[in-house]
Amino acid sequence: MNLFDYLYVDLDKVISLYSQITGGVVELRETQSEKWSTSDNKRNYDFKVFKHDAGGTTEDREQDKTTIKPYHALLQELESELYSSGYLLDLANFEEGKTLKDSDLRATLKNALCIKCSGRVVIEDYERMKKIGQDFPDIVKLINRSHAETLKDSPEYQEIERKIQDLESTIGDRNSQAKAKKKAKDLRAGLDSLLDSSTAVGMVPQWILDGMKTWIDAFLPNITNIRVYPFKDEDDEHIFGHLDASNFTVSDPTAFHFTYGSFPTEEFTILGVITSVPSNEGENFFPLQEFEKEDLKDYESVEHAFRGMFRGFDGIEAMVRTCRYPRVLVHPILVYRQTSPNKALQRTSR
Numbered sequence: 001m002n003l004f005d006y007l008y009v010d011l012d013k014v015i016s017l018y019s020q021i022t023g024g025v026v027e028l029r030e031t032q033s034e035k036w037s038t039s040d041n042k043r044n045y046d047f048k049v050f051k052h053d054a055g056g057t058t059e060d061r062e063q064d065k066t067t068i069k070p071y072h073a074l075l076q077e078l079e080s081e082l083y084s085s086g087y088l089l090d091l092a093n094f095e096e097g098k099t100l101k102d103s104d105l106r107a108t109l110k111n112a113l114c115i116k117c118s119g120r121v122v123i124e125d126y127e128r129m130k131k132i133g134q135d136f137p138d139i140v141k142l143i144n145r146s147h148a149e150t151l152k153d154s155p156e157y158q159e160i161e162r163k164i165q166d167l168e169s170t171i172g173d174r175n176s177q178a179k180a181k182k183k184a185k186d187l188r189a190g191l192d193s194l195l196d197s198s199t200a201v202g203m204v205p206q207w208i209l210d211g212m213k214t215w216i217d218a219f220l221p222n223i224t225n226i227r228v229y230p231f232k233d234e235d236d237e238h239i240f241g242h243l244d245a246s247n248f249t250v251s252d253p254t255a256f257h258f259t260y261g262s263f264p265t266e267e268f269t270i271l272g273v274i275t276s277v278p279s280n281e282g283e284n285f286f287p288l289q290e291f292e293k294e295d296l297k298d299y300e301s302v303e304h305a306f307r308g309m310f311r312g313f314d315g316i317e318a319m320v321r322t323c324r325y326p327r328v329l330v331h332p333i334l335v336y337r338q339t340s341p342n343k344a345l346q347r348t349s350r
Contacts, residue, residue: 001341004072007260007268008226008335010247014078017333021081075334079271082114088271091117091230100230100237100326101280109277115330117230117239118269118338123262124225128253130216133209140201148195157191164188219320226332228270240322241272241330268337272330280325287311 018024082088089112098105109115132139151157164187170180216223227240250256288311291304323329 003339004076005337005339006072006075006249006334007337008243008247008332009075009249010244010331010333013273013331013333014075018074018078018081021078021085021087079116079334082271087113089115091115099234100328101234106277106279106326109274109328112274114271114333115239115274115328116269116271117228118267119228119230119232119238121229121264121268121270121335122227123243123260123264124227125253125257125262126216126220126223126225128257130213133212136204136209137206140203143201151195160187160191164191219317226270226335228268237326239270239272239328239330241270241275241332243332243335266337268335270330270332271334272332274328275331276323276329278323278325278327 079088083090089108094105094108100106164184167180167184167187170177172180222245224243224245225240226243227238229235229238231237245251245253248256250259288304288307291300296304318324321329
């Protein structure tokens, strides 16, 4: 039995697809409730010899229990149902040697709902990049200050400092003292120049950092991309999509990056709904073509102007979305690492 380390789960989309395929309803949580009521129906008889209660007590109890599918079993069963029903293309099972540039593969992708592939991944958290950009000047100052202090503690630096002190304390006539002070001043200038030129990290101009923040706020707010490279020798081919921060199994972005990093060393698997399969020939759909005629009516001119504004931003958005041939864009549903049992690690009980 394989074990799964789920990095990302879009549970709402999982439930939606599973319910459509199977016709079943998946409860989000397990509940158990119990209701009961007690009533007395007693008649009291008092005899001199004994006391007796006639009648009895009735109790009505109602139980309601809803049992749901185990969380991980649901995710694995969804994969199985998508594949067996013809909605999922698993790149691992496609014809060997085919890559994302293959026309047959791309044609199949255009007629498939979901894709599944495994490979090395890159995770790009733009909010994290923005935060680092804001703190970058202070980080650079700290690094360079630490580097300068390390240099000051070196034997070579300390030796020059001693020479400067000896020169500054020279005793003699005025001419000798003047020469010593000038030499000490030159040595001090050389040390200061050495400290200035030996910075470990160069400072990025502030206008670049401000511009990066503006760009992210305008086009990439709260965006975290994942790029999966299924073919080792095809660096320009990858499956990528946007990850919703609320669907990470490690909810704290800092903890996530500390645990996995932006460039994990292990391969992961992504399963997602295919949203865009760009063509190598470029786009052949032009929604504003209806306005390419003479004598537009007034209402057509106004509509053309407003809709043209959206198309005017297409070039900028294309730079941001980076969805171009031969890449494939998806809405990620699952991202996980799958591990098979290692017989070398198995131990039998004695």
